[in-house]
Amino acid sequence: MRLTIEGIGKDFPGVTALDSASFEILPGETHALMGENGAGKSTLIKIITGLYRPDRGRLLVDGKPVDFHSPRDAIAAGISAVHQERNLIPRFTVGENIMIERPPTRNGVVDFDKVHAEARKFLDMIDPTIDTRTEVRHLSVAQMQIVEIAKALSLEAQVLLLDEPTASITGHEADALFAVVRRLRDEGKAIVFVSHKLEEVMAISDRVTVLRDGRIAAAGRPIAEMDRGKIVSAMIGREERVAEMGKRDIDRSKTVLEAKGLGTSFGHRDISFQLHKGEILGLYGLVGAGRTELARALIGDAKITAGELRLNGQAVTIPDVPTAIRRHKLGYISEDRKAEGLILTHPIRSNIAISVWRRIASGLGLISRASERKVVEPLVAKLEVKTPSIEQAVGKLSGGNQQKVSIAKWLAAGVEILIIDEPTVGIDIKTKTAIHELIGEITREGLSVLLISSDMPEMITLADRILVMNDFALTGTIENSRRYEPMSREIMGFIHADTEPCAAAAAHG
Known part of the structure; x- marks a missing residue:
């Protein structure tokens, strides 16, 4: 055609x-x-x-x-399409979502066994590990994307x-x-x-x-x-234009975050690593390796079941996300900024200021727009967010500017450690360079970053060291030479190695 x-x-x-x-x-x-x-x-x-x-x-x-x-x-x-915006029904199963346009029937009734059998055929083309009977709301962002692709393929x-x-x-x-x-x-x-x-x-x-x-x-x-x-x-x-990362000083004598033999409710085992002041520490792995789940455990969104988490040398327990932010100055930028990181219908002003509302509230608990603007306007200018005003709804910004707002929110909160999950998903080349330079800039100012990315060139451009994860365990730690070919070979070597917790991960700290 x-x-x-x-x-x-x-x-x-x-x-x-x-x-x-x-x-x-x-x-x-x-x-x-x-x-x-x-x-x-x-x-x-x-x-x-x-x-x-x-x-x-x-x-x-x-x-x-x-x-x-x-x-x-x-x-x-x-004509069929896989759009950037997901079009899945969260409480339907994977199979039901894939076959929703053309469900097989028997005697005028949907034949659910055949739904799953047909869905399996298209899903197996991309990822045979996803269960067609799982509700979509239980999938990761990456798995949802794979289901979207299988759904489009099913239309033939x-x-x-x-x-x-x-x-x-x-x-x-x-x-x-x-x-x-x-x-x-x-x-x-x-x-x-x-x-x-x-x-x-x-x-x-x-x-x-x-x-x-x-x-x-x-x-x-x-x-x-x-x-x-x-x-x-x-x-x-x-x-x-290639990203200018500038000279960055990493204080290897100061460990701001240390994991010692961590296990989590997600199934991680014996996770050990160190993050230093001013460092960008990469966490690389295939979809389903457990990277995002580890980030969520670190910020108190899941339970740490074994081992010890230390921040600035002190053993800590983080029961929930507000404690991570307010007490431990630990922030997290989600891989799904539209669903989790930002309130798309709200203005830039409140999306950034929300992280400091408690701090800027009056004695009666009231928050004025003037106090919000005092916090927000310098950050919008510093990060060069392209917008007619801070009253612009975040949902009307480009992907790159939305990500800048996410970063500004955590800078406003005064975090010292920032976990950034897939920082440039769906962002164009020019804006990606700007985001990379911004990440370099915040580490020069003393922040430490744990970077999760599925983009290997991005990982090799940004990270100082790279942790490799497979099947919820660390399989290697690599000092980044920033030479793409040898680095990518070494990373993929650890990806496909037998999955055993890597004792060397802590040793390289």
Whole structure:
């Protein structure tokens, strides 16, 4: 099936999201769609899948104009998508979510055994470890993303649009997805692949279209004619800038956080490591390795069942998250900033000030906007949050600016240790560089960071040392040479090693 985008335009109040976008998607190809946050990629995908109506232009399928009024119209025409925003029903099972558009029936009643059998077929293409009978609300963010992909595959569409499908999954799952993409392409399907990860685009795509400020900057260019520099230049209108991390002094004589033989209610065992003042300590592993779960145990969101946690040399027990923040100055930026880290309908002002309301409240417990502004405005300026005012709803900011607000919240709270989980998921190249430099800056000012990332280039760029986790145990600790090839080989060596708690982890502290 050939899909033609012809002169598509879309306006929102005060902004033109798409302006005369034209290009063609052919059967039997993987077509990358690139651009910075706000370039118009997601808007275009929502038009193609019937979520939005175009204000100008038209779509054609095999040369015939089509007019989609809903996603079901697009599905009926053979088009399905994995959107950035998750569209799963939390209290339905994995299988029910995957097969929700086309549930198998028997005598007019949904056949749930067949639902799970069919769902299993599509889920096994990416991750055979997820139970189809588990309710989606019990899954990790990464597992939810895999279910979204399996759901799209179940529709067996002729055109499959993947909007940041690898944003929350690691290399192992991404490789499985790419194998499926190649097979679908070879079967004559058309795949539209949206990603900020240029290495993936170069590896998987046949052609690339680049959007910049709602306009086409490069249309259907063969990937063989492009390189990283040309794609980035088309995206941002200039050459790529490498993050300037600057000189950072790590005080290895001062251990701010130490885990000694920790076990958790999630199933971690014998976890030992040290985090030093001013250090960025990486925690790398595949989806399901237990990284986010360990972070949650450290901040009191789960129980530590064995071993000892020490902060600044003192053994501590953290019963809940407020205690972590207020008493121990330990903060956590969630991997799911939209669902857990921010209140999207509230303004920047209250999202940042919420962490210090107790401190700035009057004697009667009242909080004035003036006292909030006094805290918030300097941080918004320092972190260069792009917004017309601090009264802007956080949900209307780009992903990069939302992440800056998350960081500002914890800087306002005066934390000394910050756990950052997937800091640049879904963030474009230019903004990713800014976030990396911001993380470097806060450590130069004395904060210590425990960094969780599924993006290996990001991990090797930022971390001073890297802990490798597999199956809820540490399997290795590596001093970061910042040379990508040898570092990635060493990390993957520990990933695929037999899973045994690593005594060396503490020794490298």
